Amino acid sequence: MTLARTLAHHCHRRPNHRAVTTPTGTRTYAQLTADVARIASTLRDGHVARGSRIAVLARNGLPCVQLVYAASWSGTQLVCVNWRLGPEESRAVLADSAPVLVFAEREFAHLIGPRERVIWLDGPGHGPTPFEQWYADGDPHTPPNPNPDQDPDQDQDQDPNQDPDQDPESAVLLLYTTGTTGSPKGVPLLERNLSHTCVQATRRWRMHPDMTFLACLPMFHVSGMSSVVCSVHVGGELVVPSGTSVAELGTVIEERGVTHTVLVPTILSRLVAENAVAVHDFDSLEVVIYGAAPAGDTLVEQAMEMLPHTGFSQGYGLTETCAGVAIEPLRRYGDAAGHPGSVGEVLDNCACRVVDPRTGEDVAPGADGEIWLRTPQLTPGYLNKPEETAAAITPDGWFRTGDIGCLDDEGFLYLKDRLKDMIISGGENIYSVEVENVVATHPAVLEAAVIGVPDPAWGETVKAFVVLRRGETLDSATLRAWLEGRIARYKRPRIVEFVDQLPRTGSGKVMKRALLSGERMDRTALNS
Structure with a gap:
């Protein structure tokens, strides 16, 4: 089923169940569906044609959820713009995608060109926002011909009597690649792509109608948007936290009874380092999905030990494949890893x-x-x-x-x-991820990233960027000596640079391109 029909299904079956909870309040499935219907109606009344694009520039929140489902119902495409881009980058994305309307929070006004037609998602004070005023007079009816008995996991042939906008072959999302190795590219995702993703992910990660999913990843990223559509797919509750500090996440997990979440390794490491379970009750957590960057066996084992009742899993996927195409079976503390090193x-x-x-x-x-x-x-x-x-x-x-x-x-x-990150030194292939995982096992190291840099004798040599744990000290000679016997000599970093943090995309991936150019880093020392 399309996103709009899935939402209609749950509106009919469980209208009063919580659909989305944000720091500003909760919308039930009936309320969310009415919001989506009004927005879609207003788009049509404003002559936004089927196949046109609308864009959103906003932090995670209710408007992002409303707009993706309104795009599905109205037959338009939602462009999710990365608000962490610079003005030139974001304007290039808008120029490439050519949206009819841009829905944006005012803090990102500098990312929008002067020719864009903007509807602000937030207002200067109390009362309805410009966005809420814009769609207030729209038709609140549910999508046409919803079938409340249709299982969202089942295939459904197109009914000729249904609204033609409900086409599984139409593009509903336009996401841009993170640009870790080059300029971002627009990736249209079809209703069919999202439907298949939802069926696979919800089954493998045991998502269910009574679940509460904590959405930590940015919704301009495929994993963040997948969290949204998978939660609605099963009729669960999506919870958007006010921030990602240990205190904020711990409070919302405890108060909302969160059952499922996706955490990037940086957040997972904070929860472990600050022993979050000593302050907050995490007993409701059923599944933790980790990914977007190598988490390292040590960190995952520490997290599993902290949450022994929780199933852990990771996945592998890309924007182009609408998120995961490989998923690790759920594993709890004490379970043997059936396929060590597998994604x-x-x-x-x-x-x-x-x-x-x-x-x-x-x-x-x-x-x-x-x-x-x-x-x-x-x-x-x-x-x-x-x-x-x-x-x-x-x-x-x-x-x-x-x-x-x-x-x-x-x-x-x-x-x-x-393939672009593989280092060839003296004719030997060196996988940067392998070196990173070994370096990250040093007790003083929080995380590491490895690249190849030119070398007159070997063609390329290995360089490591290392972030130390709080309060730890280490120098390059000591680290290289420690690596002896743990990794082949030709793989050991010849150059080590200690930095305060690694440059990352919004989804948590390390930007190797930025490491090569020296962008977006705070250096603390250079040891070579």
Whole structure:
């Protein structure tokens, strides 16, 4: 089913159940559906045509949820703009996507060009916001011909009597790649892509109608928006916290009885370091999904020990595949890791190949190569970029991920590195992720990122950027000595730079491109 029909389904079946809770209040499924209906009606009354785009520039909150479902109902596409971009970057995204309307919070006014038509999501004082005033007179009726008995997990043939806007082949979202290795590219995601993602993710992560999902990831990212649509898909409650400090997250988990959440490793490490369970009750937590950056075995084990009743899992996916295409089985403290180092089992709606990136031929089982995927979750291609689309998606529908990994006989996927991040030193292939994971096991190290830098003798040499734990000290010579015996000599960093923090995208991924150029970092020392 489309997003709009799924929302209508739960509106009819459980109208008074909480759908979205934010720091400003709660909307039930009946209230949220009425909001969405009014917004969609107002878009139509304002001559926003089917297939047009609208954009949102806002922190996580109710408007982001309202707008994605209104886009589904009205047949428009929602462009989720990363508010962490600079003005030139965000304006380039808006120019590329050409939205008819931009819905924005006033703090991001500097990211919007003078020609955009803007509707402000927040007002200067109390009372209705300009956004709420804009859609107040819209028609609050539910989407046409909803079937309250239709299971959102079941396929549904298109009914010719239903509203033509409810087309599973229409694009409903336009997300931009995080640009860790280049400029962002627009990725249209179809209703069908999102539907398949919801079915797979909710089953693997045991999401259910009585769950409460804590949305910590930014909704301009595919994982953040997936949290929204998966929560509504099962008819659960989505909770948006006011912040991501340990105190704020601990309070909302305890007070709202949060059952499911996705946490990036930086947040997970804070919860562990500050022993959050000593202050807050986390007994309601059923599932913690971690990802977006290598968390490291030590951190995950510490988190599992802190929350022994909670199932932990990670996944692997991309914006182009509408989030996860491989998911790790849930594991609790004390459970043996069935496939150590794996990012998960390839989903049953996804075909996976590992190929030699130079020839496109499959490599031997267990050998490293580029990961290729074919799945109904795959985008049809990049917006306004036919050459990039042709380079990424083969004529028979295989997506070249640009990731290096291997696949075992049981269908579990092992991620080694980005093809562009692989370091070749003296003819040897060095996977930066492998080096990062080993460096991060040093007791004084909080996290690390590794890149290759030019070397006149070896072609490239390994450089590590290291963030230390609070109160710890370490120098490069001591770290390199500690690495002896733990990793091959040619893989050990010859250059170590200690920094206060690593440059990250909104989803938590380290920006290797920024490390290469020296952008967005606070340096504390240089040891080489």
